[in-house]
Amino acid sequence: MTVSQANTASNVTLNEAFPFFNWRLLFYLIHPKEIPDTDNIDDIPNYANQVVLVFLLLMVGEWAVKYYYTGSGFRVNDTITSVGAGLASQTLKFLTRSMDVVVYMWIFDHWRVWTVPLRSWLGWGLAFLAADLAYYWLHRANHEVSILWASHQTHHSSEEYNLSTALRQSMIGGLYGWVVYLPMAFLGFTPVAHVVHAQLNTLYQFWIHTAMIKNLGPLEWILNTPSHHRVHHGRNPYCIDKNYAGALIIWDRMFGTFEPEHQDESVVYGIITPVASFNGIWVQFNTYISIISRLSTFKSLNHKLKSLYMGPGWRPGTKRLGNPEDIPAIESPIRVFEVSVPAWKTLYAFVHFVVLVVFFKHAAAHYNQWGTVTVWTVCFAIMITLGNVGSVLDDRKWIPMAELARCGVLGLMISKGAEVDLVGAPAVALRTLFALSAMLWTGCLTKQLAEPSQKRQ
Template structure:
């Protein structure tokens, strides 16, 4: 297994980066069985991180502002959350597609035909266009997709800001393909469609000439991520911008784009960022009178209100002022270093758990998922400068120590486990002291008052 990972991560960078740009051939990406289809997205993970680092080095060389540590961390935290379901179950899109294909396929196209490959490429991209468009125009689907738009920055780390909810709502749009196209072809192209969209999340690339008429590019996608009035509900493309041109949703890049949600979240808590719109929908629907209004809250656009059109009115959008003020909580350098160090340890644990999930059992995997969610909430609280963040981080480090001692009793010789024990022990001691001093200060302040 380690040899395979080394081959993918270090010996085949050219192949890996070709995949990020959809520069692959039918011969190398056509498979007869699902078991043969590589996990292209998982294999690309190290190249995502390398690309983020390279982007920042280029920005540094050009004298541009680097990514904000809190925003980049938040994007990656959302990315981790969006993949946690894969530790327990197969992807919803693929499972629904296979079920429909086995029961309703009208004619099975040959899996090894280049024409099947090309047709699947076009059908998957068209399906994504409508998934994406409905993700903006139907409130319940926007509840999932809004996570991706919550960043007020625009760089390669933003591409990793994915939703845990959206995949449970978008499978329906791909089912017509299952009438003809084998699941193996669909699984290949649904991955490459996602991989392609990574590189277009950057401000370093301007326009790329005639390809702007055919492909979705950074310029087109910057418009899509904007909250300027001219940007709203435009440029839904995945790979080919022709769908937007055909269906009337294309908009070229104009005035400076201001990124993020129309109503910014103003928190680094990734759990809240994932589910806040869903909570808002539930609360709003409960307050509405009549079933028609309640259903409209769910199935009309996010800007709908009684007496308004299905997608709301552009006049109701808040004014975008330049320069736009971004949500930010200042954290000292040691705080950023601490969070990123422990977050990278969490990513490493994710890789290990993913490789052994079948042997440890679903209960242990579920406990691990809950721990990951607790950890990300704790890091978010630290970035938000919440008073309870210190106590949460103390508890998190204590849990790590207890779990580590339970499964791997500490040995006296110097090993990497010993180093981790020492690291978490010092961290727990540090946050425990800060929590205690904060509690004592509150008691003293209360007595004085």
């Protein structure tokens, strides 16, 4: 049952009042009676799929506003990396179907103390508060526990701050993040309540990733706003480990982690140690490599273990989260990671990335009907494509060989009629794209291999 069907069944007219697609889902503007009256979580819509068009329109609108006021938009390479990281995190869910819900349902069925009705305003409000509080503690743990930060740093790795940054999500975070919601099962919030509010809480956080909205007046006291979240994404010393809120900033005010935006100091975005890559896969895993390397610098087992569960800035002799004075001051002028590549490579990366986004949408709609081997193959192809596209923007020397192999294999798979429900014009278009791309990289590789001999002459 879709939101529209549930709306009609319950005689709620919010869709008539707010007809612009489903933009209201980004602001929690949904009546509890719009939720399908079911105990089957498979009947709950994927709300993220319903707002994809809204995401795109808002990102285009944000770009236009920035261009109008500043004369420049957002960097293509950074935007591709952010959206690509989001695709990677969603692709992993193809392989971990409903793992979180299975555990949640078991606890709810066997250990709940009572049942909280979701389709009432009281139950809806309590579920909203419970889910938002759970997210606060998850988010705080992601920043204050080193091994968890290795996953969450993906979201903070962009040196830009715009709506595309909201999509720069961790792959690994989804494997453990659901654990913080399990207390809701003990308290009697239904699996449907968990699935609905976890989705809506995430969607709310999309629109606050912007520098275009300055201040929301009295709402700043209660809600998490763009101003509050800009602080959270800053690497200025005053911004570190602040404003963990999901939808409500009240939790930060209650637990001592709130910090307002300083009007006399511009927020500088990113992480203290930049990733220095546009590879959407590398930004997912680079910090794990750093953590493993760091283990060898500690002599005792105790210190090795502490380096995993203390804060990212911890070292022997410091506080749990490290010493605040160790956070480097912002240097001027601000320098962001950039790679100068020929325009044709940027265009190539953009075209292949757009094709990947379209294919991902297709895969998300059909993967439940595919066999296990096909799902794994598709996931692998998506990951390889994300890595290669990012590495084109990084101008890596090995890309001609890697892209020739990728385009050749994927083109061959489509030609052989792989079980991905692609037929007719889409299949022809993809085969043509991969064939032309393979020809392009063959030429590049030939030129690259000829260069050493030309230099010797």
